[in-house]
Amino acid sequence: xxxxxxxxxxxxxxxxxxxxxxxxxxxxxxxxxxxxxxxxxxxxxxxxxxxxxxxxxxxxxxxxxxxxxxxxxxxxxxxxxxxxxxxxxxxxxxxxxxxxxxxxxxxxxxxxxxxxxxxxxxxxxxxxxxxxxxxxxxxxxxxxxxxxxxxxxxxxxxxxxxxxxxxxxxxxxxxxxxxxxxxxxxxxxxxxxxxxxxxxxxxxxxxxxxxxxxxxxxxxxxxxxxxxxxxxxxxxxxxxxxxxxxxxx
Amino acid sequence: xxxxxxxxxxxxxxxxxxxxxxxxxxxxxxxxxxxxxxxxxxxxxxxxxxxxxxxxxxxxxxxxxxxxxxxxxxxxxxxxxxxxxxxxxxxxxxxxxxxxxxxxxxxxxxxxxxxxxxxxxxxxxxxxxxxxxxxxxxxxxxxxxxxxxxxxxxxxxxxxxxxxxxxxxxxxxxxxxxxxxxxxxxxxxxxxxxxxxxxxxxxxxxxxxxxxxxxxxxxxxxxxxxxxxxxxxxxxxxxxxxxxxxxxx
Numbered sequence: 001x002x003x004x005x006x007x008x009x010x011x012x013x014x015x016x017x018x019x020x021x022x023x024x025x026x027x028x029x030x031x032x033x034x035x036x037x038x039x040x041x042x043x044x045x046x047x048x049x050x051x052x053x054x055x056x057x058x059x060x061x062x063x064x065x066x067x068x069x070x071x072x073x074x075x076x077x078x079x080x081x082x083x084x085x086x087x088x089x090x091x092x093x094x095x096x097x098x099x100x101x102x103x104x105x106x107x108x109x110x111x112x113x114x115x116x117x118x119x120x121x122x123x124x125x126x127x128x129x130x131x132x133x134x135x136x137x138x139x140x141x142x143x144x145x146x147x148x149x150x151x152x153x154x155x156x157x158x159x160x161x162x163x164x165x166x167x168x169x170x171x172x173x174x175x176x177x178x179x180x181x182x183x184x185x186x187x188x189x190x191x192x193x194x195x196x197x198x199x200x201x202x203x204x205x206x207x208x209x210x211x212x213x214x215x216x217x218x219x220x221x222x223x224x225x226x227x228x229x230x231x232x233x234x235x236x237x238x239x240x241x242x243x244x245x246x247x248x249x
Numbered sequence: 250x251x252x253x254x255x256x257x258x259x260x261x262x263x264x265x266x267x268x269x270x271x272x273x274x275x276x277x278x279x280x281x282x283x284x285x286x287x288x289x290x291x292x293x294x295x296x297x298x299x300x301x302x303x304x305x306x307x308x309x310x311x312x313x314x315x316x317x318x319x320x321x322x323x324x325x326x327x328x329x330x331x332x333x334x335x336x337x338x339x340x341x342x343x344x345x346x347x348x349x350x351x352x353x354x355x356x357x358x359x360x361x362x363x364x365x366x367x368x369x370x371x372x373x374x375x376x377x378x379x380x381x382x383x384x385x386x387x388x389x390x391x392x393x394x395x396x397x398x399x400x401x402x403x404x405x406x407x408x409x410x411x412x413x414x415x416x417x418x419x420x421x422x423x424x425x426x427x428x429x430x431x432x433x434x435x436x437x438x439x440x441x442x443x444x445x446x447x448x449x450x451x452x453x454x455x456x457x458x459x460x461x462x463x464x465x466x467x468x469x470x471x472x473x474x475x476x477x478x479x480x481x482x483x484x485x486x487x488x489x490x491x492x493x494x495x496x497x498x
Contacts, residue, residue: 011374058375079371088377122328125260126307126379128337 004075005098006082008033008062011089013129013238017055018062029053029090033064036085041072050104050245051111051194056237058130061093061112061244065104102247110174110192110246115203116239117185124183131184132239138210140180143187146209147176149219150202158222158231159205161197169195178206185210188243197234204233253324254347255331257282257311260338262378262487266304267311278302278339282313285334290321299353299494300360300443305486307379310342310361310493314353351496359423359441359495364452364488366434373432380433381488387459389429392436395458396425398468399451407471407480408454410446418444427455434459437492446483453482 008029016026020034030047037045050063073081078095086092101107118124118131119138127133150156150173157169175190187203205222208214214222214230221227257278265275269283279296286294299312322330327344335341350356367373367380368387376382399405399422406418424439436452454471457463463471463479470476 009374011377060375083371088372089374091372091374093371122332122342123337123340125258125338125340126309128260130375 002067002069003065003098003100003102004068004071004078004095005063005065005102005104006078006095007093008064009060009091009093010058010062011129012053012056012058014089015055017053017057018049019052029062032087032090036082037066039085040081041068043068043071048104050108051242053240053242054197054237057240057242058238059242062242063104063108063245063247065098065102067100104245107247108193108245109248110190111194112175112188112190112243112246113194113199114241114243115187115189115199115235116241117187117207118183119180119185120183127184129238130241132207132235134185134207134211136211138180138185138207139212140178140185140210142212142216143178143206143210144176145216146206146214146219147178149216150223151176154223156195156198156223158225158228159198159201160195161201161234164196166195171195171198176202176206178210200234200237200240201232203239204235205231207235251316251318252314252347252349252351253317253320253327253344254312254314254351254353255327255344256342257313258309258340258342259307259311260378261302261305261307263338264304266302266306267298268301278311281336281339285331286315288334289330290317292317292320297353299357300491302491303446303486303489306489306491307487308491311491312353312357312494312496314347314351316349353494356496357442357494358497359439360443361424361437361439361492361495362443362448363490363492364436364438364448364484365490366436366456366488367432368429368434369432376433378487379490381456381484383434383456383460385460387429387434387456388461389427389434389459391461391465392427392455392459393425394465395455395463395468396427396436398465399472400425403472405444405447405472407474407477408447408450409444410450410483413445415444420444420447425451425455427459449483449486449489450481452488453484454480456484 018029020030047064047066082092116131118127118133123133153172173191177188222230267278269279296313296315331341365380367376367382372382402421422440426437471479
């Protein structure tokens, strides 16, 4: 067995993000997964993730891969074996062998994030960890209009928090969808990649548009940096979920 | 202000049930609510609940009342004031003044509980605290058929765990509904009252019917006690939620 691809779902509430933080004792999704893989196989495994989700961010379709030579477990038994020893807030949805050149991060062609707002005068105890509670009425149409201005290929540097340096801050946003279903408002963002905090800053900007504090027509000025102060804020982590990662054919 | 009725929603995960357990230090919904009401008003308040939900059981529509004479807070401000100091897993949905003879438990004419099953080969990290994970396929029609046999007025003593003595074990079950929505299967039970563990034991029996381990046609024998061993098991608390409590006109 060579290169293994795994799809994961997790509740990020109790983790300090996906990526192992060397020199710290913070529990991360990566540290738990690598520890369990080592326990299963007696081998040291290093995993690569499509997206290094932040502390408190959730995933329904995170993708990881790892190279496993001389591997003792048939891949078709891996889902059950891993779920048997993972904590209940991390679940392996699927496992398969992939070509040797598959790389969870570099092979990804698109990622979809969803930001969930619980829009009701009173909060919900059941959504408190998976949404942002917004008691004010929201203008969904205005949020959609604002979203249309940022669709496509742009320099998204204003929607980026300080973080690790990147080569380019240009990204292509394929989808900005805003939908209400009962008391939930969901913002879906699909792009070829996301800058650090980009999804949560776009969500924060659209939320302010929905509350009438920013006009949809200001979005071009926000995007080009003329109205940089209107970008954001970075919304809290709990509302964000990595929905899926897409790969080429 | 005299008699105050409050509707509550809570995530029961972190509580040892609703009712305060005297002589123990367990944190209950009641102890938290009474402590916060005392903090708000400077008075000692004793609350009465429609249902004393067990440890880990949730509520979307628990009803409580309390007598508050010489009360310092207008009832229309109570929802916001309470939610401002309650922990995030307990939420006040509404508050109103009611006639002096209203009693959250004794005035109730019907209660609805819902048991949620997450029916998928792999579990969900997001439903782990609010459902029972059942990987086996379920025969929803068989569960519905079994449910029809227990509708109406019966002695439900076989669906009762040992607990506080009650005067009568006769109850009237008005609704047994079984519905699938995506990966969720929901069992809704509406009755004039529930015996200790009755909802979770009926859910356990219907689950075994759905798995093909008990025939729907056995239900009359289960109910009358001839096949008592087929009643139950008591399903885990996390799947159960008190949906609503109804009162007369």
